[in-house]
Amino acid sequence: MNKYELKYMFEQETLKVENLIDVVGKNAHHIQDLSAELKKKDENIDKLIARLNDKREEVYKLKNIIQSQTQKNLREYHFGEESVDN
Secondary structure, three states: HHHHHHHHHHHHHHHHHHHHHHHHHHHHHHHHHHHHHHHHHHHHHHHHHHHHHHHHHHHHHHHHHHHHHHHHHHHHHHHHHOOOOO
């Protein structure tokens, strides 16, 4: 190989390396964007989980109220009591 062929091969390899560096840089920015998006979604999920837990507590309380009212109604019906205090 003469020096011109070596120079050409060197320039080609240098160009390949530069292109790879550009691709890596673009991927790094894309990964950062995806990471930020994931953080936002995680925060949203945490808020929704907290809201869901609050609703579950509310449902549990309402079920207890319904159950106690049902028991009260059954006692009044079966035992003929005028009113039953809870």
